[in-house]
Amino acid sequence: MIGFSSVDTDGGFHPVSAPDFLPLPQLRSLQLQRLKAIVRRAYESVSLFRHRLVERRLNPGDIETLEDIRKLPFTVKTDLRDTYPFGLFASPMSEVVRLHASSGTTGKPIVVAYTQEDIDVWANVMMRSFAACGLHRGDIIQNAYGYGLFTGGLGAHYGAEALGATVIPISGGNTDRQIMIMKDFGVTAICCTPSYFVHLIERAGELGVDMKKLPLRAGVFGAEPWTEGMRKHIEANSNLKAYDIYGLSEIIGPGVGIECQYQAGLHIFEDHFLMEIVHPDTGEPCPDGTPGELVLTTLSKRAMPMIRYRTRDITCINPEPCKCGRTIRRISRITARSDDMFIIRGVNVYPSQIETALLTVEDTLPHYQIILTREKGLDQVEVQVEVTAQAFSDEIRALEELRNQLSKAIERTLGIRVQVSLVEPHTIQRSEGKAKRVIDKRVM
Amino acid sequence: MKLHQLSVFLENKPGRLTGPCKVLADARINILTLSLADTQQFGIMRLIVRDWQQARALLEKAGYVVKTTEVVAVEVADRPGGLAAVLGVIERVGMNVEYMYAFTFRREDKAVLVFRFEDPDAAIKALQAGGVNVIGSVELYDKVEK
Numbered sequence: 001m002i003g004f005s006s007v008d009t010d011g012g013f014h015p016v017s018a019p020d021f022l023p024l025p026q027l028r029s030l031q032l033q034r035l036k037a038i039v040r041r042a043y044e045s046v047s048l049f050r051h052r053l054v055e056r057r058l059n060p061g062d063i064e065t066l067e068d069i070r071k072l073p074f075t076v077k078t079d080l081r082d083t084y085p086f087g088l089f090a091s092p093m094s095e096v097v098r099l100h101a102s103s104g105t106t107g108k109p110i111v112v113a114y115t116q117e118d119i120d121v122w123a124n125v126m127m128r129s130f131a132a133c134g135l136h137r138g139d140i141i142q143n144a145y146g147y148g149l150f151t152g153g154l155g156a157h158y159g160a161e162a163l164g165a166t167v168i169p170i171s172g173g174n175t176d177r178q179i180m181i182m183k184d185f186g187v188t189a190i191c192c193t194p195s196y197f198v199h200l201i202e203r204a205g206e207l208g209v210d211m212k213k214l215p216l217r218a219g220v221f222g223a224e225p226w227t228e229g230m231r232k233h234i235e236a237n238s239n240l241k242a243y244d245i246y247g248l249s250e251i252i253g254p255g256v257g258i259e260c261q262y263q264a265g266l267h268i269f270e271d272h273f274l275m276e277i278v279h280p281d282t283g284e285p286c287p288d289g290t291p292g293e294l295v296l297t298t299l300s301k302r303a304m305p306m307i308r309y310r311t312r313d314i315t316c317i318n319p320e321p322c323k324c325g326r327t328i329r330r331i332s333r334i335t336a337r338s339d340d341m342f343i344i345r346g347v348n349v350y351p352s353q354i355e356t357a358l359l360t361v362e363d364t365l366p367h368y369q370i371i372l373t374r375e376k377g378l379d380q381v382e383v384q385v386e387v388t389a390q391a392f393s394d395e396i397r398a399l400e401e402l403r404n405q406l407s408k409a410i411e412r413t414l415g416i417r418v419q420v421s422l423v424e425p426h427t428i429q430r431s432e433g434k435a436k437r438v439i440d441k442r443v444m
Numbered sequence: 445m446k447l448h449q450l451s452v453f454l455e456n457k458p459g460r461l462t463g464p465c466k467v468l469a470d471a472r473i474n475i476l477t478l479s480l481a482d483t484q485q486f487g488i489m490r491l492i493v494r495d496w497q498q499a500r501a502l503l504e505k506a507g508y509v510v511k512t513t514e515v516v517a518v519e520v521a522d523r524p525g526g527l528a529a530v531l532g533v534i535e536r537v538g539m540n541v542e543y544m545y546a547f548t549f550r551r552e553d554k555a556v557l558v559f560r561f562e563d564p565d566a567a568i569k570a571l572q573a574g575g576v577n578v579i580g581s582v583e584l585y586d587k588v589e590k
Contacts, residue, residue: 206505387453387486392509394451394560395542396481396488422486424455426507 013325014131016124016163019271020326027327031274032066034299039063039072042305045090048083049075049307069274069297074283074308080110080250089113091303101149102249109149112249113303119158121300125255125269126159132260132267132326133218133243135189137164142182144192144200145223146172146433151253152223156191159255165189172196172432175203186215194221194230194242195435198366201237211238220245222254224434225335225352229359231263233366244333250309251296257331265318265330272300275331276308277317280338291316293338294331312338342372342438344379347416351437354383354418357409362402364390369428374442381418383410386425445568445580446514447558448496452489453509456482464489467506473499476588477558479545490545492558494585514564517584519577522548522555530557533574539567549587556584 013021022030040060042049052073053059062071080088085108089096097116101109114122135141141160145152153171160167168185170178172192178200181187190197197219204211216238222245234242246266247254256273257266268275277292278285286292294311298304314336319329335352342349351370358365367386372379385406393399399422407420429436454460461480468475468491476492493499496512503510520526527546534541542560549556556579561567571578579587 206507387509389504389509389511392451392453392511394449394488394490394511394513396483399453399486399488400483422453422455424453424460424507425509427455 014136014163016127017131017326020128020132020267020269020328022271022327024327027270028066030271031299034271035066035069035274035297036060036063038297038299038301038305039307041090041302042307046088046305048079048088049073066274069276069308070285072308074295074310075306076310077110077250077312080112081108084108085111086113088304090305091115096303098154100151100154100249100253110250112151112253115302117300117302118252118304121272122155122252122255123158123162125252125272126155127162128269129245129255129258130159130163130165130189130220132258132324133189133220133241134261135160135163135165135218139163139165139188139218140168140185141165141189141191142168142170142178142185142187144170144172144178144190144196145254150433151247151249152191152433155247155253155255156220160191175200175430175432176207179204179207179209182216183209183214188215189218189220190216190240191220191245193223193431193434194219194226194234195224195366196430196432197221197234197242198230199430201234202367214239216240218243220258222246225337225340225350227335227352227356227359228333229356229363230366233359233363236363246331246334248311248313250306251298251311252301256296260322260324260326262323264322265332266334267322267326267328267330270328272298274299275317275329277315278310280314286316288317288319291332294334314338340438342370342440344372344381344414345416347414349381349414349416353413354410355437357413358383358385358406361405361409362391364388365406367425367428368437370438372438372440372442379442381416382421383407383418384421384423384428386428387422388425445516445578446564447492447517447581447584449513449515449558449560450491450493450496450500450503451511451513452491452503454487454489456485456487460487461489463506464503464508467502467508468493468499471498471502473502476585477545477547477556479543479558481543492584494581513560516559516561516564516567516571517579518557518559518571519554519579520557522553526555527557530571530576533571533576534559534567536574537570539563539570552587554587 043060096113098114147153219240219242231242243259246257257268274297276295280293294313298306313334315331336350369384371382478491481488544559546557
């Protein structure tokens with residue numbers, strides 16, 4: 001890259017973004033070289049993977065092209081649980097410098113490991129993520145992702161420091177203090193879940209802090225699915241551009257993919273992560289543009305290589321060149337995570353479908369919760385929506401009409417009837433991390 | 445001549461009315477009158493208070509959604525036919541009443557009707573032309589708190 005200063009503004013690119021712009025032949029050749037090495041490493045060091053290859057009469061030498069990856073078996077979430085805690089590690093503990101673990105809402109958590117090289121790669125992809133959002137040295141980044149076993153906090157932290165930005169490691173929670181610091185320190189960028197930022201906007205209003213007057217210009221939001229409607233709401237109520245970031249602990253944490261200034265899909269850092277889209281039921285590859293399950297292979301991870309990991313996230317690859325000029329390809333925004341899916345009267349439903357329907361009718365209603373119950377053997381869905389000052393009317397008729405429109409919009413999307421309840425502000429619990437959108441009270 | 449009425453959104457659940465009333469009580473704000481409109485699931489509490497700006501700020505600070513609506517208050521004699529006479533005027537000019545409620549004073553034999561019209565200004569003109577005694581906020585508060 002020529003002529004780019006370390007503090008660039010519009011139009012220019014941060015020098016750390018250089019790998020995002022590799023010529024394609026060079027990128028593919030780098031991927032193949034790394035794929036061969038990682039398959040060999042996993043074969044030699046991870047017994048589960050070796051057994052699966054032996055069963056299929058395969059050996060690492062069978063990987064000659066990138067497409068050959070399709071010969072390899074998938075890795076699924078239960079593989080991590082079954083080998084809890086350290087069964088999929090490829091490095092001896094003496095080389096493992098960090099452990100993280102998933103929240104583990106059901107049973108044992110899953111554990112992931114990093115060598116120093118892995119930490120460096122992670123910091124690199126996070127740094128490039130921030131750079132893609134237009135951030136650089138001089139920016140003040142408030143990191144409100146939780147620090148701890150969750151990968152969000154430390155992942156963003158190391159990346160922001162590597163970028164040379166000023167990091168405020170505030171972690172999640174303590175909303176009033178978040179707002180005070182944001183205002184007093186002149187914070188220019190924030191990292192947190194989109195639902196938490198919606199809560200910050202709301203609370204700032206109550207405290208008399210005008211978000212639109214703050215110097216915040218970028219929000220790096222992830223760790224939960226969110227919709228375009230939510231982005232509109234956020235951007236309309238603050239001056240920042242809301243960027244979607246993607247990642248998962250099993251692969252590395254946040255920093256697997258990021259939106260660029262065009263906010264039209266997430267660029268995957270293909271030099272470190274090989275992506276495939278497969279049909280969720282058959283595992284067969286889906287052509288570009290066809291939605292399916294994202295499958296990722298870590299190309300450079302040492303402590304815990306993941307080969308063909310089934311992310312359970314539904315998306316599709318957009319092979320079109322992006323206006324930003326990055327050669328690394330994009331996936332469409334992930335609005336469906338199969339783990340969040342619930343089945344109601346035989347219909348598969350994602351919370352994001354309900355969010356889209358709600359925000360289409362009235363974009364001032366970002367706080368909602370879905371409650372599932374069973375009455376006389378029949379599933380019931382109640383969508384509770386908090387009434388906002390903008391949506392509130394003094395007339396019963398208008399409120400009933402709003403309720404009616406909301407339930408019709410949801411019914412159009414899902415094909416099933418749901419009960420919409422208008423509830424008072426603050427009755428739905430705010431989350432400081434991932435929002436809990438669905439409360440399943442059904443007794444199975 | 446218009447009055448500022450506060451409307452508060454409430455869920456239709458036991459105990460929900462207490463919250464906003466307590467907020468006002470703690471600030472020693474007297475509720476001149478109130479009315480409730482409700483459906484099975486939610487309701488709207490409509491309030492007339494003297495210091496509506498302060499009441500609104502306090503309620504919002506306590507987390508309620510509040511809307512200010514302009515309503516029209518008219519004074520009638522507290523006897524049979526008092527309301528019918530006013531409604532007669534409204535009917536003759538073809539105005540639509542969105543909703544209304546009434547209250548009486550302790551010391552006078554007068555009642556006050558609070559009306560919500562789509563166009564309060566036009567309504568005031570029509571009522572006055574029809575000989576109805578429309579009362580403004582100052583007059584109302586003076587009467588009630590005399």
